[in-house]
Amino acid sequence: MSIKTKLSAIIFGSVLLILALNLTLNSYATRNNLRGEAERNMKTAAMQIAVSVEQSNYSSNYAEQLIAQNLRMAAILISNDLDPDIANVTNAELKKLASKVGVSNISLLVRTKDDIVVKKSSDPKELDLPTKGFGFWYTAFVDLFEGREVSVAKGQRLEHFWSGPFEYSSSNPEFIEKWGYYYDGRSNYIIDPYIRSTSISDYVRIMSPEEIVKQTMEVNPDILEITGINPSTFGSSTMDPDGTDSVNVKLRNRPIMYGTYRFGDVERDKWAVKEALAKKEPVMVDATARGVRVMKSFIPVTLPDSGAYVISVVIDYSVITSVIREQLWNNIRSSLLLLALFLAGSYILAGFIIRPIQAILTKVQDVSRGKFEPPLEVGSRDELGQLALRINAMTRNLALHTSRLRQTLEENREVKEHLESVINGTSDAIHTSDMTGRIISVNRAFEELYGWREREVVGRIIDLVPDSASKEEGTRLQWLIRGAHLPPTETLRLKRDGSVVEVSVSTSVIRDEEGKPLSFVHVSRDMTERNRMEELLRQSEKLTTVGQLAAGVAHEIRNPLTTLRGFLQLQREKQMLVPLHVDLMLSELERINLIVSEFLILAKPQAVRFQQKDVCQILHDVISLLDSQAHLHNIEVKDEFEITPAMVHCEENQLKQVFINIIKNGIESMSAGGTLTLEQKRIEDSIVIVITDEGEGIPAEMLPKLGQPFFTNKETGTGLGLMISQRIIQAHKGMMEIESQVGRGTSVTIALPAAIETAGPVNAEAGTGKETE
Numbered sequence: 001m002s003i004k005t006k007l008s009a010i011i012f013g014s015v016l017l018i019l020a021l022n023l024t025l026n027s028y029a030t031r032n033n034l035r036g037e038a039e040r041n042m043k044t045a046a047m048q049i050a051v052s053v054e055q056s057n058y059s060s061n062y063a064e065q066l067i068a069q070n071l072r073m074a075a076i077l078i079s080n081d082l083d084p085d086i087a088n089v090t091n092a093e094l095k096k097l098a099s100k101v102g103v104s105n106i107s108l109l110v111r112t113k114d115d116i117v118v119k120k121s122s123d124p125k126e127l128d129l130p131t132k133g134f135g136f137w138y139t140a141f142v143d144l145f146e147g148r149e150v151s152v153a154k155g156q157r158l159e160h161f162w163s164g165p166f167e168y169s170s171s172n173p174e175f176i177e178k179w180g181y182y183y184d185g186r187s188n189y190i191i192d193p194y195i196r197s198t199s200i201s202d203y204v205r206i207m208s209p210e211e212i213v214k215q216t217m218e219v220n221p222d223i224l225e226i227t228g229i230n231p232s233t234f235g236s237s238t239m240d241p242d243g244t245d246s247v248n249v250k251l252r253n254r255p256i257m258y259g260t261y262r263f264g265d266v267e268r269d270k271w272a273v274k275e276a277l278a279k280k281e282p283v284m285v286d287a288t289a290r291g292v293r294v295m296k297s298f299i300p301v302t303l304p305d306s307g308a309y310v311i312s313v314v315i316d317y318s319v320i321t322s323v324i325r326e327q328l329w330n331n332i333r334s335s336l337l338l339l340a341l342f343l344a345g346s347y348i349l350a351g352f353i354i355r356p357i358q359a360i361l362t363k364v365q366d367v368s369r370g371k372f373e374p375p376l377e378v379g380s381r382d383e384l385g386q387l388a389l390r391i392n393a394m395t396r397n398l399a400l401h402t403s404r405l406r407q408t409l410e411e412n413r414e415v416k417e418h419l420e421s422v423i424n425g426t427s428d429a430i431h432t433s434d435m436t437g438r439i440i441s442v443n444r445a446f447e448e449l450y451g452w453r454e455r456e457v458v459g460r461i462i463d464l465v466p467d468s469a470s471k472e473e474g475t476r477l478q479w480l481i482r483g484a485h486l487p488p489t490e491t492l493r494l495k496r497d498g499s500v501v502e503v504s505v506s507t508s509v510i511r512d513e514e515g516k517p518l519s520f521v522h523v524s525r526d527m528t529e530r531n532r533m534e535e536l537l538r539q540s541e542k543l544t545t546v547g548q549l550a551a552g553v554a555h556e557i558r559n560p561l562t563t564l565r566g567f568l569q570l571q572r573e574k575q576m577l578v579p580l581h582v583d584l585m586l587s588e589l590e591r592i593n594l595i596v597s598e599f600l601i602l603a604k605p606q607a608v609r610f611q612q613k614d615v616c617q618i619l620h621d622v623i624s625l626l627d628s629q630a631h632l633h634n635i636e637v638k639d640e641f642e643i644t645p646a647m648v649h650c651e652e653n654q655l656k657q658v659f660i661n662i663i664k665n666g667i668e669s670m671s672a673g674g675t676l677t678l679e680q681k682r683i684e685d686s687i688v689i690v691i692t693d694e695g696e697g698i699p700a701e702m703l704p705k706l707g708q709p710f711f712t713n714k715e716t717g718t719g720l721g722l723m724i725s726q727r728i729i730q731a732h733k734g735m736m737e738i739e740s741q742v743g744r745g746t747s748v749t750i751a752l753p754a755a756i757e758t759a760g761p762v763n764a765e766a767g768t769g770k771e772t773e
Helices: 003-081 091-101 136-145 198-207 210-219 266-279 318-368 383-425 444-450 467-481 528-574 579-603 615-632 652-669 700-705 720-731 764-768
Strands: 105-111 116-121 156-158 161-163 176-179 190-196 223-229 256-259 283-289 292-303 307-316 429-434 439-442 489-494 500-511 517-526 609-614 635-640 647-650 674-683 686-692 735-741 745-753
Touching: 003 091, 003 156, 003 161, 003 176, 003 190, 003 210, 003 223, 003 292, 003 307, 003 318, 091 105, 091 116, 105 136, 116 136, 136 161, 136 190, 210 223, 210 256, 223 292, 266 283, 266 292, 266 307, 292 318, 307 318, 318 383, 429 444, 444 500, 444 517, 467 489, 467 500, 467 517, 500 528, 528 579, 609 615, 609 652, 615 635, 615 647, 615 652, 615 674, 615 686, 647 652, 647 745, 652 674, 652 686, 652 720, 652 745, 720 735
Parallel strands: 635 674
Antiparallel strands: 105 116, 105 190, 156 161, 176 190, 223 256, 223 307, 283 292, 292 307, 429 439, 429 517, 489 500, 500 517, 609 647, 674 686, 686 745, 735 745
């Protein structure tokens, strides 16, 4: 998909999203506005009904007041005509008296132990009717009997008289009656005249809110139902789902005061009624009743006489949804038209926006093909113009760097060819292998030394290491991988025909940028000819040494032999054995035996087995051995060793012999006592031991002759001990130097190669390819 299409799609999608959000918000706002308007209409209707009910209550109260005054006048007439004792009054007398004073019936109420009941009445249905269960009626009767002012707020209160509001008859619920209760204290009963007529029932019905509700619903056809709810009895256990109540049937205690209850849900509406009264504001409820989605509003109303109650107004929710649906379709039609216009405009706008991008893309494609000219034309200073400037700068830099890279590539090619010619021209066999031993490359010297051709070994694993050296080779490679730097080693390798060749191998590791090992580079040098020449040189050195030793031995032995000959001739001439002469001859013979023994030790090859040992521990053993001798000569032996172990590959007894010879020489040189210092330290890959005495010192002209056989400055020395010590140190691939100043002492420095840890002991012959002599 092209950028133009993507950009058009982005613009179109953005507009679509904005329009969708706009439609959603408009629908939500419209719904809220319609709900608010409906709520206001329902509240207005409820308040109109409440006002109308209040007005009808005023009219009804006026009519009740007039009737109450008439009933009081009738009660006074009745009181004057009846006997004060109820026992002397009959029901028939009451019936005649009711017709006389113009009331429907007369009942007389007396007070019992715990109630007030009808004792005599012109209506037989009223007889024995209790009043205690009638609530505020009973309270009014008690106030009258006790001569107090009636404390009940409802009804009309006159002197010695109280009249209740219009209410259904207890004995005959089909009629609405108006009662009056008179008691002046002269009799033992309360006089109850009441009027029961169809005219009163018709008046109450006409003045009731039902007609107002009916007219309000005719004016507002969207209103499905209006209900006046009595909160004190609504939702009681005796109330039926349609709002009727078999117990609370009076005008003042019916759950549904007026209107109908066809769209109700008792439990939910009971909660809404409590909420409305508690908050003193309308409560809106969405519900589904009788298969219709409706919106119900519960409006709290407070009347001076009737108290607080709730008017429920129910409207059909389709009134709101139909308006929302119509407005939504209008918005969708206009949105589709806008989308079509935006789609066309976005496509044109996208083409205009991406025109510089297309030029930049064309330039980038030219650069990718190596074409750097001509530069982009910059016609604006916006972000795309800045991008074009950066691309021109990048193109110039790329052209410059490409030129330099070509030059560098040519130089690298020449260097590579030179290195390849050098590698192929060197006499050392070079081959590289990966970490598994697979051959990567070889040079010509490798082909000549091992007999393999390059095409035969590249990519293969070949056996160049004999079994006898495979363990040592594996150990060396592991140390190289760990980062150790190992010197070249003389070992054996196998040729293609299976023959063994003596070589000196130097191996190094090639690593990546992160230090991970990638391959090995092995450089092999044929040591066969060199070893043969070294062997001839050693033989020549041996002959020279033997000649020197023979001359020295002959010279050293001649002197004791001359002494022996002289003493023997003297013994023969005197024909007697002189003990003193015998002791001297035995001493000279012992001297001859010492010279011959040291000579044999020097000349005889010693088969040794090297092991990894701590030089400091060896020196401690030697110090313990010679410490008593040092104390006898008043000499203090002082050691200055490093804390860390100083490990070397050595033959322990030979090193002990070297240290004993040097320390004994130091002790013997300090006739006046002093300090003999032994110092051990590590310098790079060497373990260095320095033995310093405070003896007489050695003259400078004698230092070059030290180590020669039979050269010594001791009266009884042979000079072979220092020579043997030098040979031992050389066999350990070490070095020994002697420095001395006359009168200040002598310092002997021994340097031995530090050991690289291996799996076990290493034979001296395996390490050097030569026998230790």
